[in-house]
Amino acid sequence: MKRTLKLMLLLGLALLLAACAMPAIPTPDSAEPEAPAPTAAAGGMGMGMGRRMGMGMGMMERHSAAIPAPYADLASPIPASAEVLEEGAEIYTAQCAVCHGDGGMGDGPTAAVLDPAPAPIAHTSQMMSDAYLFWRVSEGGVPFETAMPVWKELLSEEERWSVIHYVRGLGSGQVIPRRGMGGAAFDPQVEAAQQREMLDQAVAQSVITQAEADTFAAVHDALDAYRAANPTAFGAGNPEEQQAALLAALVAAGSITQAQADAFLDIHQRLHEAGLM
Ligand code: HEC
Structure with a gap:
């Protein structure tokens, strides 16, 4: 009750x-440059x-x-x-x-x-x-x-x-969503498809090369796998420090090389600057 x-x-x-939130005065968010809107056909x-x-x-x-x-x-x-x-x-x-x-x-x-x-x-x-x-x-x-x-x-x-x-x-995926208000369940495949599409866009706009897109996807997968296997690895500190710590752990574990870790951070930065993530 x-x-x-x-x-x-x-x-x-x-x-x-x-x-x-609707009036004409732009909020900090709406004032930002819009990322290109994906077409309805793009993966539906x-x-x-x-x-x-x-x-x-x-x-x-x-x-x-x-x-x-x-x-x-x-x-x-x-x-x-x-x-x-x-x-x-x-x-x-x-x-x-x-x-x-x-x-x-x-x-x-x-x-x-x-x-x-x-x-x-x-x-x-x-x-x-x-x-x-x-x-x-x-x-x-x-x-x-x-x-x-x-x-x-x-x-x-x-x-x-x-x-x-x-x-x-x-x-x-540890819990199943309860029905009530509507909305989709989290779907790792949809997330992966979105990421592929974002990377394709970045390559098409010459923000990154295809090889860099592949490196980014590989390191991203390794990060996801590491987080899934080590749910307590969410340390304190800001996201950059956390990401650096996670990347260092992956390098130490031999899952990725130091060069890949460095490339990942550089690509991440460029994708961010291009408004793609
Ligand atoms: C009135 C709508 C509304 C309700 C109800 C609401 N949220 Fe939110 N929440 C938002 C909006 C809008 C954002 C995005 C803007 C922001 O981060 O401040 C957000 C952001 C967040 C974030 C930050 C996520 C991120 O990635 O930065 C968390 C965590 C969150 N909500 C958790 C909750 C939880 C838990 C509840 C219920 C106890 C809740 N919210 C209820 C509207 C709502």
């Missing part, structure tokens, strides 16, 4: 915020993809923002047990799915009217640290003027960690 009430409040809030992945690629730079900026104290060095104090995931599922379904969608792909009912759109958190939670996620859930979109609500007054710390575990589970 209490949750239903909160949900109603949130829906109202979302619509209000959506109305505020629908408009969710175009939106996500279009807002790539705003999301990138949020991802590389300095995490403020007291969040900077946090790591989850609770393990992702079955009970914790169950609690996370209830919170997620009641409070988050309306915007982020049942599967956490940023495609809930409010997604069509919010700008920036809700993040595809099933996906981004796989690469962002505990500290980043807990900060963003606790303090919401205030630092970035987005519609992401502030949860620190409404959810206890334990509830916030539970929902973060659930969101990570949506992206890793």
